[in-house]
Amino acid sequence: MTTFTTPHSLPILETTDKIAATDDGLRQDLNAISTAANSAITAEGVRAEGAAKDHADAAAEAAEAAAKWYRGVLDGDVHLNDLTTPGLYEFLNSTVAAAIGSPISPYGAVEVLDVGNSTIQRVSGTDVEPRVFSRGTESGGASWGEFRRTDHDTKTVLYQVSLPGNSGLKEVAPARHVRAPFKIAAGADGFRLYFRNYNDQTSTNYAGDITFVGVYFGKRAKDAAGVYTNDFAETPTDLGLPARTTLTDGSYRWAIGTKNIQIEAHTEYLISYGYTTPEGQETHVGNGGAYIGVVPGAASYTDASPMTWSATMPLDVYLTLLTPEDTPVYGYLGSSTAAGVGTTHPVWDAFGWRHAYAEGAIPVLLAHSGSAMTSWDDSSDWKWGKARVYGRMDRLYFNVGSNDVYSTATLADLQTRNTDVAKVIRSQVADQIFYVNIAPRAAEAADIKTKRLAYNTWLDTLPNGALATYDVASVVTGANGSLDALYDSGDGVHLNSLGQAKTAEVLIRGSSRAAWAAADSAALAEAKAYADATFIPAWKATTAYTLGQRVIAPNGDIVSAKVAFTSGASYSAANWDASTQDGRIVVLETAKVTIDTTVGTRATAAGVLIFGDTGWRDVKASLPAGVTATNIWIRRLGSQVMVNVQGLSTTTGGIVTIYSAPVGFRPDAPSIRAGVLSTLDTNATRVVSPFAGSIRVLSMPINTAFEGSVTFHTSEAWPTTLPGTAA
Secondary structure (H helix, E strand, O other), X not given: OOXXXXXXXXXXXXXXXXXXXXXXXXXXXXXHHHHHHHHHHHHHHHHHHHHHHHHHHHHHHHHHHHHHHEEEEOOOOOOHHHOOOOEEEEEOOHHHHHHHOOXXXXXXXXXXXXXXXXXXXXXXXXXOOEEEEEEEEOOOOOXXXXXXXXXXXXXXXXXXXXXXXXXXXXXXXXXXXXXXXXXXXXXXXXXXXXXXXXXXXXXXXXOXXXXXXXXXXXXXXXXXXXXXXXXXXXXXXXXXXXXXXXXXXXOEEEEEEEEOOOEOOOOOEEEXXXXXXXXXXXXXXXXXXXXXXXXXXXXXXXXXXXXXXXXXXXXXXXXEEEEEOOOOEEEEXXXXXXXXXOOOOOOOOOHHHHXXXXXXXXXXXXXXXXXXXXXXXXXXXXXXXXXXXXXXXXXXXXXXXXXXXXXXXXXXXXHHHHHHHHHHHHHHOXXXXXXXXXXXXXXXXXXXXXXXXXXXXXXXXXXXXXXXXEOOHHHHEOOOOXXXXXXEOOOOOOEOHHHHHHHHHHHHOOOEHXXXXXXXXXXXXXXXXXXXXXOOOXXXXXXXXXXXXXXXXXXXXXXXXXXXXXXXXXXXXXXXEEOOOOOOOHHHHHOOEEEEOOOOEEEEEOOEEEXXXXXXXXXXXXXXXXXXXXXXXXXXEOOEEEEEEEEEEEOOOEEEEEEEOOOOOOOOOOEOOOEEEEOOOOOOEEEEEEEOOEEXXXXXXXXXXXXXXXXXXXXXXXXXXXXXXXX
């Protein structure tokens, strides 16, 4: 019994051990085993007691450390800038969150750590989603850096609230209150807000100081009818007064430091600012829709003082958004059309903004009114620097060139300028370039039109490594080859809101020239397959036919092939069996296609309408009392009726009849939902319902301009007269 090899040092019998031969000897051996086992068990118990005591001591130490680490609930008396004692703190409501300067509200936790000679703060909590922000002090320093979101990777993106206009777009106004709507399709974790009294297009600095009275940010309110207003939905966030810095060119820039306010996607906000300027001082005015007032102190009001909607707004206003790293960023290079000039809400109505919003991307509009390609060929220009500092874009849509085309520049000049700008684009902001071709204007000299079409054709060749060319020109071109009046803002140059929407639609659908050609080819193939399966073809010479295949013989009989064979140069009845059905195709013999242009354009065959188009008709003169519109057009195409309206408003409200359709234009259904009108500055929508021959808008607010389209089916006979006048 001398071998002890078990884990607890108990004896075991080996093969070489001798077993006692007598009872007394066996008893002694068993006693020895029992004694050894008892000793081992006793020793194991002592060890277990020691381990349990060690564990209890460690747990007590951890609890003591946790109790020391937890510092309790913050009540708002101490700002985070002054919170340097290491530990864990809590805050439990939005009032305290605001008082301590937390980047998260309404509740969360603050952890303070000492790391070397620096102090780190980490704030975590949930507002719209769980988020974590961190910041620190410089090594050995006392000043804090800015909070940055640290639970995922982020990037900074430029967003223009307003865009520069021409040199004449300025004002002298000693007091202003401005409320600019703002929304994006992708969320953001925070932003910085900038103001400049500077025109990026003309590089004009309007000297002098600006005294800001207040700057506020908050969600936009709706009225009882669901229409967005110029009021805040709740008490807005006071962003503080912007700090002024002097840039290297001597101009001023006012900036508000990073605000870690989470911006929700597809949610409308208002940026409200009020300021005063010295008497007689000029202020830059840019393109961008906003409400304008003259009471600077009203910037903080939840309910705004009297304000007027304007397509322009004072100062160059832009944001830098803190967005998730994977947020797509699309750039749009152009002139006034790309800025949305001529629309109800410049910037928002611009085709680039609409396209990016539909794609869930952040739009960077490099669109300056009056600019040409020669305005963008210098990579050192501030215009590029403003965008380049925030990183590269995922792609850029190249649309600048209209002002070059409508100048004395030759086609060769346009191509050279395009190549020069493409080089700058790739060196500064984006690798992927997509061309958006040049739309016509209402008045276009023959030589200009030839040059524009030649330039667009050249863009189709995808010069400078472009990935696609989008044919927006054909979408807004009218029957006369110039800008369609339906999409003309009224100046013959710029697109209205509907024209911008149609342009954006081309980009959204991916309708490049190549895509259109492929779609056309597919449509033709589908049409041919349908025709082959549905109709009996005429006999053709030197054509392969299968057994039993039917054709129309030269004399009009329906015949079928006796065997598989190839026809000769002339028809031979010996190869064909006569049909058992009527041997004559009476309809085909008697039917003749008739074209009638007395009431629009109609094509009939054997008395059946196979094509009909009234063209767009201007029926504004037929609007009922209390209803006004900038434009209202109606058109019948086959059995489809379309109505487009712009600037439609009423003084009555409720269910409003905006137009009584004449015979030949009335809907089949007595009451259908056929379209939606919207206000482009507020994005409020209203349902349109054709009813008993009338076009009605449901829940129409008073004195609010709407636009949109209605489409429905009619089974009525072709009209005998056309309403209104040709549009």
